[in-house]
Amino acid sequence: MKMPAPFAGHHQQLEGDMEEVHGIVIVGGGICGLATALALHRKGIPSLVLEKSETLRTDGGSIGVHVNGWRVLEQLGIAAELRETADIVTEFHDVWQQENKSVVVPVRDELRWLKRKDLIETMAKNIPSGAIRLSCHIAAIDPTGPENHGAVLTTLNGSIIRAKALIGCDGSNSVVAKYLGLSPARSKPRMFLRGFTRYPHGHPFGPHFLRLRGKGFFVGRSPMTDNLVSFFVAFWHPDEDAAKDARAMKDFVLGKLQAGQCSDEVVEMVRDPEPESLVVLTKVRYRPPWQVMFSSFRRGTATVAGDAMHIMGSYIGQGGSAALEDALVLARSLSRAASAAGSGSGGGELCEKTISAAMGQYVRERRLRVVRLSLESYAMGMLLATKSLLVKLACSAIVALLGTHSLGHTNFDCGRL
Numbered sequence: 001m002k003m004p005a006p007f008a009g010h011h012q013q014l015e016g017d018m019e020e021v022h023g024i025v026i027v028g029g030g031i032c033g034l035a036t037a038l039a040l041h042r043k044g045i046p047s048l049v050l051e052k053s054e055t056l057r058t059d060g061g062s063i064g065v066h067v068n069g070w071r072v073l074e075q076l077g078i079a080a081e082l083r084e085t086a087d088i089v090t091e092f093h094d095v096w097q098q099e100n101k102s103v104v105v106p107v108r109d110e111l112r113w114l115k116r117k118d119l120i121e122t123m124a125k126n127i128p129s130g131a132i133r134l135s136c137h138i139a140a141i142d143p144t145g146p147e148n149h150g151a152v153l154t155t156l157n158g159s160i161i162r163a164k165a166l167i168g169c170d171g172s173n174s175v176v177a178k179y180l181g182l183s184p185a186r187s188k189p190r191m192f193l194r195g196f197t198r199y200p201h202g203h204p205f206g207p208h209f210l211r212l213r214g215k216g217f218f219v220g221r222s223p224m225t226d227n228l229v230s231f232f233v234a235f236w237h238p239d240e241d242a243a244k245d246a247r248a249m250k251d252f253v254l255g256k257l258q259a260g261q262c263s264d265e266v267v268e269m270v271r272d273p274e275p276e277s278l279v280v281l282t283k284v285r286y287r288p289p290w291q292v293m294f295s296s297f298r299r300g301t302a303t304v305a306g307d308a309m310h311i312m313g314s315y316i317g318q319g320g321s322a323a324l325e326d327a328l329v330l331a332r333s334l335s336r337a338a339s340a341a342g343s344g345s346g347g348g349e350l351c352e353k354t355i356s357a358a359m360g361q362y363v364r365e366r367r368l369r370v371v372r373l374s375l376e377s378y379a380m381g382m383l384l385a386t387k388s389l390l391v392k393l394a395c396s397a398i399v400a401l402l403g404t405h406s407l408g409h410t411n412f413d414c415g416r417l
């Protein structure tokens, strides 16, 4: 497919200085940035991913991907390969320890717990070599002119990259979101310990995901394969001393689980995780739903996707799948614009207008979906942590109305690429 000028990955090193010109530039090579680059590539549109780390960040343990995320992975052409790496989860076992109550809820459609490493590496290897640039930290972004058609990116070492279209997939502390004028993401103190544990002789948990609510804590445990189990432990009211380092945090968590009379199986799982899988977080970052509703997510030919757009607490486990949905919808909008520009009059200026219209279409298409997810995540977070009866009632009403417990939000199909 021959691409019209604004997308053609023409890349020009201007003589005598450190300045390059590119078509579509994606800042951030996490789940969203790679998914966007891959989706664009599948549509024959080149892009350049700029990632500040020296390697693609494959740390972070595991990620639960529900049916909405799998639909996107299908469209990206990598679902079959990824399914080989992770077993399906068929039931939730919900346990309220203090109330001595438990229920079994069937999982709606497909849920599998992937290693982040597998997801990131599978996307990366399907993107043309040279389209991902590592150790490229974008420090500042400036507009190119009054109409914001394009952006000028300055790297930490002073190089200049001109982008005709800019997509910020740079996570919670996004430099692109700042350029768009978005408020910084908010944060609340919470403690999360997550990782995965290997059972060389097989684990006994079957295809069941445990959701255990204890006094002030929550344990999630999901099988990944016959030998591998993913877990997280969350505390709503963190202990400041424990949050100082990973070892103190793990001791604190184990102490609490033992004091909370968690079963030996749970304690042992947390005691012996794969060292590289362990992630410790002391804050939950989020963009409140009203910000997601009313923020302007586009400036000229620049926009944001994934956590940069709508970071949410991990209470409903949808941040990653929502980022995949963003990637698909954005690539589809740009590809439709490319086709229209290819068959239309197509001057440079018109094409840049077309890019900004495509980005506007993407933002409109995503807005209500990401508001809903942000609202559900926000309400779940408040519900678990608040001591106010009134707030509890309001959040319970939202969660009941939106069907959060029955995973209504996973039943979403953002369509074909």
Ligand SMILES: Cc1cc2nc3c(=O)[nH]c(=O)nc-3n(C[C@H](O)[C@H](O)[C@H](O)COP(=O)(O)OP(=O)(O)OC[C@H]3O[C@@H](n4cnc5c(N)ncnc54)[C@H](O)[C@@H]3O)c2cc1C
Residues within 6 Å of the ligand: 027, 028, 029, 030, 031, 032, 033, 050, 051, 052, 053, 057, 062, 063, 064, 065, 136, 137, 138, 139, 169, 170, 171, 172, 173, 174, 175, 192, 194, 281, 305, 306, 307, 308, 314, 317, 318, 319, 320, 321, 322, 323
């Ligand atoms: C504890 C926890 C559990 C979670 N569990 C789940 C789950 O089970 N299911 C689920 O769907 N989601 C889950 N999520 C959410 C999910 O991890 C995120 O929503 C997802 O990773 C967002 O991807 P992203 O690419 O938008 O951002 P990120 O993964 O943050 O990637 C951003 C990338 O941009 C790079 N970058 C940042 N700034 C710059 C810069 N200036 N220049 C160049 N590069 C830059 C970073 O190095 C990084 O690689 C969880 C999140 C947390 C914290």
